[in-house]
Amino acid sequence: MIFSLSAGTLVILLALLIFSAFRVLREYERGVVFMLGRFWRVKGPGLVLVLPVIQQMVRVDLRTVVMDVPAQDVISRDNVSVKVNAVVYFRVVDPQNAIIQVANFLEATSQLAQTTLRAVLGKHDLDEMLSEREKLNLDIQKVLDAQTDAWGIKVSNVEIKHVDLNESMVRAIARQAEAERERRAKVIHAEGELQASEKLLEAAQMLSRQPQAMQLRYLQTLTQVAGDRSSTIVFPVPIEMMEALRPHLRTTGTGAEPAAATGTGAAASPATRAADSNEPPH
DSSP: OHHHHHHHHHHHHHHHHHHHTEEEEOTTEEEEEEETTEEEEEEOSEEEEOOTTTEEEEEEEOSOEEEEEEEEEEEOTTSOEEEEEEEEEEEESOHHHHHHTOSOHHHHHHHHHHHHHHHHHTTSOHHHHHHOHHHHHHHHHHHHHHHHGGGTEEEEEEEEEEEEOOHHHHHHHHHHHHHHHHHHHHHHHHHHHHHHHHHHHHHHHHHHHOHHHHHHHHHHHHHHHHTOOSSOOOOOOOHHHHHHHHHHHHHHOOSOOOOOTTSOOOOOOHHHHHHHTTOOOO
């Protein structure tokens, strides 16, 4: 009776032992197997056999890990203190090294990401931190990837999430941005004035080469001034214009010759003489 009970117990124990020797590894898992304490091989995925007592297996997840890097106090190259946090994307590409070369690759990668974040950003100015995120992300990713390569880890991406400034620095940046906008507005205004002056110079040079065009422009201006009856305007008549009209006046005989340049006035018209003598004009 005792013998039969012992035999039955032995069969059950043997069945449990054989059953426990089989492990199922998912598609994204690998098993690092050690035999008598020494590395033997990497198994998986699927159904694998691990001999009890003499073999041990450590599961390794090959999926990408999203790790949030806590906010770090960083002093930029221009001595500005900021708080920066980031997120790191990495995965295990060599399960053997991830288990053998480092005790806890998750914790090790987290600590390395924090120190690398401070070291890389400390080499750049605040303006670069705010405006060149893509370049900084790439620099941090390259440094992390190179340092974790011996652990069998591939850092695929690093993203800086926030760059937090104190209130005084925020106000200073706002004043700087306002000054930059005013500077650009003044530059645009000055460029417009320069273009306008160049066009005026071209017009003046063109008119100087064509005296007739200058006279037409003068007459056009007189016409525009004559239309404004709200004010009295005194203007000189160019001698050149009167000289140009002299042949026409001599031919028609309908007007007096213009006054000479010595200051002699033109002859008074009949209407003017009549006004002076209080007589009606003829």
